[in-house]
Amino acid sequence: MVTAGIILAAGKGTRMRSSLPKPLHKVAGVALVGHAVRIMRAAGVDNINVVVSSELADSDELRETLLPRVRVSVQQEQLGTADALAAARSAVEDADTIVVAPADMILVTDRIVREMIKVHTESQSLATVLGAMVDDASGLGRIELNSSGRPSAIFEEHEASTELLNSKLINTAWYCFDNRWVWSALSSVQPADTGEVYLPRIIAIAATVDSAQLIISDDNETHLGVNDRVQLARVEAVVRQRTNEAHMRNGVTIHDPAVTYIDIDVEIGADTTIGQSTHIGTRSVIGSNVVIGPNTQIFSSRIGDRAIIDGARVIDSVVGAGVSVGTNSLIRDGSELMQGSRIGNLAEIKNSVIGSGSRVSHFSYVGDATLGRNVNIGAGTITCNYDGVDKHPTIIEDDALIGSSTMLIAPVTIGKAARTGAGSVVRTDVAAGDTVAGVPAKSIKSK
Ligand code: UD1
Ligand code: CA
Numbered sequence: 001m002v003t004a005g006i007i008l009a010a011g012k013g014t015r016m017r018s019s020l021p022k023p024l025h026k027v028a029g030v031a032l033v034g035h036a037v038r039i040m041r042a043a044g045v046d047n048i049n050v051v052v053s054s055e056l057a058d059s060d061e062l063r064e065t066l067l068p069r070v071r072v073s074v075q076q077e078q079l080g081t082a083d084a085l086a087a088a089r090s091a092v093e094d095a096d097t098i099v100v101a102p103a104d105m106i107l108v109t110d111r112i113v114r115e116m117i118k119v120h121t122e123s124q125s126l127a128t129v130l131g132a133m134v135d136d137a138s139g140l141g142r143i144e145l146n147s148s149g150r151p152s153a154i155f156e157e158h159e160a161s162t163e164l165l166n167s168k169l170i171n172t173a174w175y176c177f178d179n180r181w182v183w184s185a186l187s188s189v190q191p192a193d194t195g196e197v198y199l200p201r202i203i204a205i206a207a208t209v210d211s212a213q214l215i216i217s218d219d220n221e222t223h224l225g226v227n228d229r230v231q232l233a234r235v236e237a238v239v240r241q242r243t244n245e246a247h248m249r250n251g252v253t254i255h256d257p258a259v260t261y262i263d264i265d266v267e268i269g270a271d272t273t274i275g276q277s278t279h280i281g282t283r284s285v286i287g288s289n290v291v292i293g294p295n296t297q298i299f300s301s302r303i304g305d306r307a308i309i310d311g312a313r314v315i316d317s318v319v320g321a322g323v324s325v326g327t328n329s330l331i332r333d334g335s336e337l338m339q340g341s342r343i344g345n346l347a348e349i350k351n352s353v354i355g356s357g358s359r360v361s362h363f364s365y366v367g368d369a370t371l372g373r374n375v376n377i378g379a380g381t382i383t384c385n386y387d388g389v390d391k392h393p394t395i396i397e398d399d400a401l402i403g404s405s406t407m408l409i410a411p412v413t414i415g416k417a418a419r420t421g422a423g424s425v426v427r428t429d430v431a432a433g434d435t436v437a438g439v440p441a442k443s444i445k446s447k
Contacts (some may be wrong), residue, residue, distance in 0.1 A: 001121060001141070001305040002047075002096050002097070003047075003098070003099060003117060004045070004049065004099070005099045006050075006051060006085060007033060007040070007050045007089075008051050008084040008101070008102050009023035009056070010052050010053040010056070010080060011050050011084075012053075012078055013205045013227075014313050015227045015398055017228075017229075018150045020061075021055065021227070021271040022103070023050075023052070023103040024056070024230065025226070025232060027232065028236060028261075028262075028263045029263030029265070030065075030263070030282060030430055031061075032104055032226060033062075035239075036101050036102070036106060037066065039106065039110050039113060039411060039439065040110075040113065043110040043111075043113035043114045043117065045113075045117075047095065049070070049071045049072070049073055050071070050073070051072075051074070051075050051087045052071055052073075053074070053075060054074050057308075058365035060357060068158055071388055073087045073088040073090075074087060079080075079242035080191070080195075080196030080199070081190075081196075081197070081198060082198055084199075085100060085199055086187075092368065095179045096178075097120060097178065097179060097325065098179050099113065099117060099145050099176050100174070103124060104228070105172050105224075107221045107238055107239070108130065108172060108219075108221070108222050112217045112222070115163075115215060116215045117176055119175035119215045121176075125176075125184075125213040126177065126206040126209070127171075127175060127177050127178070127179045127185075127202060127213070128176040128212070128215060129143065129171060129174075129213070129215075130216075130217060131143050131169050131171060131172065131214050131307040132172055132216065132220075132222045133170075134168055136221075137165075137170045137223075139227070140170040141154045141155060141156050141170060141198075141361065142170060143169045143170065143214065144167075145214070146207065146437060151207060151212045152203075152205070153201075153203055153325075156198060156200070157228060158193075161181030163231060170223055172217065172222055173199075174358070174362050175199075181206075182202070185206065187374070189201045189202055194290065202332045218324060220359045222417065226418060238277045240260075240262070241257065241432070243263075243266075244257040246385070247266075250270065251269075251270030252269075252271075253271075253272070253273040253274065255276055259277050260276065260293075261278070261280070262280045263279075265283075265445045266280050266281075266283070266285070268286040269288025269289070269305065270289075271285045272292065273290075273292070273293075275291045275294030275295070276296060277294050278293035279298035279299075280292070281297070281300060283300050283398040284298050284299065284300060285301075285302045286302075288305050288306075289306045290303055290305065290308070290309070291309070291310070293309070293310070293311070294311060295311045296309050296311055297312075297315075298315075299313075299314070299317050302314065302317075302330075304339065305321045307321065307323045307324065308323075308324040309324075310324070311326070311327035311331065312331065313330045313331070313332070315332040315334060316332060316333055317333070317334060317349075318335070318337070319337045320336070320338045320340070320356075321339045321340075323337045323338075323340065325343065326344045326345040327418040329343050329347045329348070332351045334351050335354070336353045338355050338373075341355065341358050342361065342363050345363065346363040347361075347364045349367075350365075350366070352369040353370045355373040355374070355375060356374075357373050358372070358373060359375075360381075362379035363380055365381075365387075367383050367385040367391070368383065368385045368392065369383050369408075369410075370393065371393040371396045372396065373398045375396050375397075375399065376400075377396075377402045379404045379407065380404050381402050381404065382408070383410055384407055386411045392410035392411040392412075393410055393411055394412055394413075395414070396413075396414045397416040397417075397418070398416050398417070400415070402419045403419065404423070405423050406422070406423070409427045412429060412430075413429045413430070414429075414430045415432030415434065417433050418431065418432060418433060418435065418436070419436070420435075421436065421438070421441070424436055424438060424439075425439040425441060426440070426441045428441075430443075431443075
C-alpha cells in the first residue's frame with residue numbers, strides 16, 4: 001500500500017494582508033507549510049508534494065523552509081482547492097492512497113492522521129474526510145451526514161442550509177482519497193458561485209456510490225486554522241503550549257510556561273531549568289542540568305551540560321559544558337565557548353573561540369579572536385578588529401592576562417602568559433611572557 005501526501009499551499013492568503021505568502025508565515029520558528037510536512041511525515045507519509053503558486057515556487061524562502069525530499073508542483077492560477085489538487089496529479093502516480101492537507105490547519109495531530117489513513121484503507125473507501133466537532137464553526141465548511149452517519153456532502157458556510165449551519169461538525173480539509181478514482185472525480189466537480197472549484201465537493205461524488213467515510217478528531221484544537229494574523233497568534237499559542245508540555249514531561253523545568261517560547265525542533269536534556277521570558281529558537285540543542293534564563297534568547301545554538309545562561313543572547317554559537325554566560329551578554333556568529341570558560345556581564349563575543357577556563361568578565365568586545373586556555377580579559381577590553389575595510393584576527397595564547405581597557409589593534413598576537421597594562425593600546429605582537437603597557441604599548445619587563 002503506497003501512500004503519498006499532497007499539501008495545498010498555493011492560495012492567496014488574502015486575509016493575512018501580507019506580502020509574504022501565507023504558507024511561509026512562521027509558527028514557533030517553522031513556516032506553516034513546514035508544519036504540514038512534519039505532521040505528514042510523523043504520520044508515516046514519506047512521499048510528500050507541496051502545491052504552490054508560481055510566485056512561491058521561485059522563492060528562496062520556500063527552498064529554505066521545506067525539508068529535504070519534498071517535491072513541489074505549481075498551480076498556475078488560484079482557481080480553488082480542487083484545481084490546486086489537480087496540479088499534483090503527475091507527482092503521485094505510483095500511490096494507492098493520497099493524503100491531502102491544507103497548509104493552514106497545523107494543529108491536526110499525526111496520531112489522528114495515521115488513524116484517518118487506517119480507517120480509509122481498511123474501509124476501502126474512495127474518500128475519507130477528517131472532521132471535528134466545534135463550538136464555533138464560523139468560516140468553516142460543514143459536513144452533512146446521511147442516515148447511516150456517513151458524509152453525504154460538504155458545504156461551505158456561504159452555501160450551507162440554515163439547518164446545516166447549526167451543525168457543529170466541520171471539515172478540517174484533511175482528506176484521504178483513492179488515487180485511481182480521485183482525478184476523474186475531480187474533473188466532474190462543478191465550480192461554485194464564486195467561480196472557484198471546491199475540493200470538499202468531491203465528498204458528494206464519493207457518497208453517490210456510498211464510498212465516503214468520516215473520522216472525527218478527538219482533539220478540541222484541531223479545527224483552529226490560520227486565515228488571518230489573529231488566528232496565527234492563537235495557533236502559535238497552542239503549538240507553544242503543546243511543545244512546553246512535551247519538554248516538561250521529558251524532565252525539563254519551565255518556571256512559567258506562559259512566557260517561555262520554545263520553537264519546534266529544539267532538544268533539551270533532563271533537569272534543565274528555564275526561567276521566564278526566555279525564547280529558544282528552532283534547531284537549538286540544550287544539554288542536561290543547564291540553567292537558562294530568565295530573560296534569555298538562544299537561537300540556532302548548542303549549549304553543553306551544566307552551563308548557565310543568565311539573561312543573555314546566544315546566536316549561531318556553541319557553548320561548552322559548565323560554561324557560564326552572564327546578563328546582557330551577546331554570543332554570536334559562530335563563537336565557541338570551551339568547557340569551563342566564563343563570560344560575565346555586558347560582553348559581546350563574535351566569531352571567536354574562548355578557550356577552556358578563560359574569562360571575559362565585564363563589558364568587553366571580543367571579535368574574530370582566538371583565546372587559549374586560562375586567559376583573563378580585564379574589564380572594558382576591546383579587540384579592534386575592523387580597520388574600516390577588513391576584519392582582522394586577534395590571537396591570545398594560554399595564560400595571558402589582558403589589563404582593563406586594553407585596546408588590541410588587530411591583526412595582533414599576545415603570546416603565552418604575556419600581560420598588558422590597564423589602558424594599553426597594543427599595535428604590535430607581544431612575545432610570550434612579556435609585559436607591555438602604554439600608548440602605543442611597549443615592553444616594560446626589562447625596566
Ligand atoms: C477550506 C475548505 C473548508 C474547510 C477549511 C478548513 C474549501 C473550498 N473549503 O476553506 O471546507 O472547513 O478549509 O480549514 O476547500 N489553496 C490553493 N489553491 C487555491 C485555493 C486554496 O492551493 O486556489 C490552498 C490554500 O493555500 C490553503 C488551502 O488550499 O492552504 C485551503 O484554502 P483556504 O482558502 O484557506 O480555504 P478555507 O476557506 O479555509
Ligand atoms: Ca483556511
